[in-house]
Amino acid sequence: MGVDEAICDAPVDRYALDPAPAPTPKPTTKGVAAPSPVAPPQLDPVAAAQAAADSAHDLDALRAALEAYPHCELRRGARNLVFSDGSAGARVMIVGEAPGREEDLQGRPFVGEAGQLLDRMFAAIDMKRGHPDPARALYITNILPWRPPQNRDPSAEERAMMRPFVLRHIALAEPDLVILMGRISAATLLDTSEGITRIRGQWRSLGDRPALPMLHPAYLLRNPAAKREAWADLLALQAKLRTMT
DSSP, X not given: OOOOOOSSSSOOOGGGSOOOOOOOOOOEETTEEOOOOOOOXXXXXXXXXXXXXXXOOSHHHHHHHHHHOOOOTHHHHOSSOOOOEEOTTOSEEEEESOOOHHHHHHTOSSOSHHHHHHXXXXXXXXXXXXXXXXXXXXXXXXXXXXXXXXXXXXOHHHHHHHHHHHXXXXXXXXXXXXXXXXXXXXXXXXXXXOOHHHHTTOOEEETTEEEEEEOOHHHHHHOGGGHHHHHHHHHHHHHHHHHTO
């Protein structure tokens, strides 16, 4: 059988050994067996996220709640929490998908190549992050505040954990409308399985706010021909803002 070395000085006949002793019965009280210990209930990370988000009464408190939230493993591999950029109180809030390498390094959303394209897109309709006029300003965040390894798509569990924080973020920032930038953002906040190319440009409702799904700038970098659809969506956004003044 391939055995060429004995571990003990003498062979041991395991079959001749006494059988293992039977387990000691649990102590009883008046003939009744003691109850088995009950395992503690499993913590629901989504419920914990909802409670933490609900307890935040301003944006600083929401950021602190995210920093203290222990249940998302992505935080362990990220360099920075990427919370937001731009002007809180802007009429338009953009919700992207997740930070990339540059965003993780700088702690700000949309600062890489896709972010530079995003800035050029909105500059074409005279809007930018940080503009002093709220009517022309942008406020930007992501579904995930931490970078996924190798820029993979967020898992369903990660998206579910972060959804309460994002919805609370929108409520506290109080934009007039929300841009859902990319497939992950639209699927998470609209709770839909429809593809982004199918629903882009269609106004949807996010609570009491209109929401416009758009193609992510990273998609546009890979598919330059789709920039025509993105331009149509920007014009629709501009027209919508005029009707809401």
